[in-house]
Amino acid sequence: MAVYSDEELLNMFRESETRHYAFNLLVSKYREKIYYFVRRIVVDHDDADDVVQNVFIKVWKNLDAFRQDSGFFTWIYRIAVNEALSFNKSKKLRLFFSLTSPEASMLRSLEDDRYFEGTEIEKKLQKAIIRLPEKQRIVFNLRYYDEMPYEQMSEILGTSVGALKASYHFALKKVEESLIND
Amino acid sequence: MTEDGKKLIKKETYTDQEFTRNLEDEEKRFREKFPPARNFKVASGYFEKLSLLLDDRIASEDRKPELSWAASVLKKHSRIWIPVSAVTLVIIGLIIFLPVINTPRQVANAPADSSYNLLDLDESYAHEAVVYEDASLNLELDSSDKDIGLSLSQPSDNDTTLTDADIIDYLSQQDIDPDLLAEL
Numbered sequence: 338m339a340v341y342s343d344e345e346l347l348n349m350f351r352e353s354e355t356r357h358y359a360f361n362l363l364v365s366k367y368r369e370k371i372y373y374f375v376r377r378i379v380v381d382h383d384d385a386d387d388v389v390q391n392v393f394i395k396v397w398k399n400l401d402a403f404r405q406d407s408g409f410f411t412w413i414y415r416i417a418v419n420e421a422l423s424f425n426k427s428k429k430l431r432l433f434f435s436l437t438s439p440e441a442s443m444l445r446s447l448e449d450d451r452y453f454e455g456t457e458i459e460k461k462l463q464k465a466i467i468r469l470p471e472k473q474r475i476v477f478n479l480r481y482y483d484e485m486p487y488e489q490m491s492e493i494l495g496t497s498v499g500a501l502k503a504s505y506h507f508a509l510k511k512v513e514e515s516l517i518n519d
Numbered sequence: 520m521t522e523d524g525k526k527l528i529k530k531e532t533y534t535d536q537e538f539t540r541n542l543e544d545e546e547k548r549f550r551e552k553f554p555p556a557r558n559f560k561v562a563s564g565y566f567e568k569l570s571l572l573l574d575d576r577i578a579s580e581d582r583k584p585e586l587s588w589a590a591s592v593l594k595k596h597s598r599i600w601i602p603v604s605a606v607t608l609v610i611i612g613l614i615i616f617l618p619v620i621n622t623p624r625q626v627a628n629a630p631a632d633s634s635y636n637l638l639d640l641d642e643s644y645a646h647e648a649v650v651y652e653d654a655s656l657n658l659e660l661d662s663s664d665k666d667i668g669l670s671l672s673q674p675s676d677n678d679t680t681l682t683d684a685d686i687i688d689y690l691s692q693q694d695i696d697p698d699l700l701a702e703l
Contacts, residue, residue, distance in 0.1 A: 360577070364570050372566070376559050386569070393573050394580065455558035462553055480546075482555050499535070506542050510547055516553075 350400055360400075363409075364393055370483070371417050377478045379428075380467065381446040388424050390456040392417050407492055414493045418475060418476040425471065443467045458516075465515035469508055476501055477508040 341349070341362060349359035371392055376385040395416050402413060429439050447463055459480060466474055475494070479485045487498045490509070494501070592599050 357574075357577075361574070363569060368566050368569055372561070372569075373557065373559060382559075382561065383549065387571065390573060390576065394576060397573075397577050397580070409562075450559075450561040452562070453558055455556060455559050458553070459556060459558050482557075483652055502539065502542055506538075507546065511544055513549065 347400070347403070347405070349353075356476060360397060363396070367410075367413055368393075371413065372479055373412070374478065374483065375417055375421050377466070378449075378475065378480065379424060382450070382452060384428070385425065388417075388420050391424075392420050395420070411489060411492045415510040418493060421475075422471065440467060461519050462512065465512040465519070468515060469511060473504050473508040473511075476504045477512070481507050 341359075341364075346359045346363050346366075349355040350363070352359075372385060372389050375388045375392070376382065379385050379388060383490050392413070396413060403409070403514070407415075425439060428442070432439055432442055442470070444464060445465055447460065447467065452459065453463075466477060469477060472494075476490065479490050480487075485493075487501050490496075490501050496504075
């Protein structure tokens, strides 16, 4: 399969004959990155599956309006962050009536996850990340797992680089403390 | 402030570069301790299925008929049109039922002679009303006749029959237009 740049794929998407083909290539290029990013935010596989599908449907619907002020990578991550956050928000509302906290629900999903393959210490690390405040968790995951530069994170999250660094610093401290105390 | 305090503040106050350097060291140490690993797995073939699933969803999205302008506005503002329609229903309900609720009170407060208006609605009632009024007029005349010794409808037993001349004579004593008397 030929490897196309994002720009080439976007140009192909604008042509009606290559529209579906270009979209399929974009999905193939980003599906794993987006899935694992979303999975770390929502934890449960089925939830992640729903969110990822919604992300790509939004991409399909709005790609014509994408002006390329930012890169496609930044744009799709921004959609993924928004979708994951709004999913968690709606889940929080649903859980309100079942008297379960979102954090407890995610920890239970992690415990029951048959596709989680890691050592005990890695499970503890995941639990510590789940206990972080939502925004800090996103910053931690983008930096620690995706090794994203702060400037790019700043574009995605609309937060200053300084604030992101401070957020990551606090997240590292909290996770480390949680691992020591657990 | 003591020298120790000044030293402590100086030590705790980082420049942006120092903070970034410390954060990088901290991050490096953490990564060495806990190397990032992809612990979440998926069933084999999941990503290929995801692409096919997306194809299906997109095809069904394309098949959906395009929404009209009004429908798209409603969909876009779906959060507000539910309360707006509820308020509209309440207003319509008030418009319909408020007059019904108020009607008995309005009748009670209405002036007494307004009942004549009801008779105007039906000619038969109107006719009956006229007949009723005529009858009552006759009764009133009957009672007043006793004072003046005249009866237009039923002459009393004591009276002899009145002639036209008697009537004209009586009327001429009253202050009545002579032309009218001439006509009679």
